[in-house]
Amino acid sequence: DIQMTQSPSSLSASVGDRVTITCRASQGISNYLAWYQQKPGKVPKLLIYAASTLQSGVPSRFSGSGSGTDFTLTIGSLQPEDVATYYCQKYNNAPYTFGQGTKLEIK
């Protein structure tokens, strides 16, 4: 099975900072990559699909890039409401594996 590895596992940044989270697949998955945001005590929310397409209603400060095995999620200007854990996920075929998550905090 393809493994999904995120880095870092946690990070702390200041409001207004540009934040980047990386996700690596152990084999190529083309662009079948989604990103989710999960705020504490809440249900996961789809942010980005097809590696770089913003889900409807998601703020434009979020962006995604990559193809094949290496992907990034970027928050252009960090806001206090972005405190959450972020997960990547492959969805080209089963198993639809998630990365282990990146916990983002405000410094």
Next chain:
Amino acid sequence: QVQLVQSGAEVKKPGASVKVPCKASGYTFISHYVHWVRQAPGQGLEWMGIINPSGGSTSYAQKFQGRVTMTRDTSTSTVYMELSSLRSEDTAVYYCARGGRATGGFDYWGQGTLVTVSS
């Protein structure tokens, strides 16, 4: 509006089974696959399996093969996830999630059902 509504929390003894419903509304039930994802306390998201509500076909994560069964009832637009031989490590929030068609990923999620396994 699209909704996936799950049942309330459950407490089960080790060795028992749990069956969690997920009732869909606001879209054509048979047009979207439904996935099950679980999250143990303080842990990440774990994909369990998928069901095609149209024909009922399923695919399960290897970890749960033999213990999980996903079914659907098209008359009530409900999918079910049953997990048997429960152990303490199965204590988690269980989510159903709709697979996107025009989009990828899981575009709508149920509110989650906490299953606690304890003697």
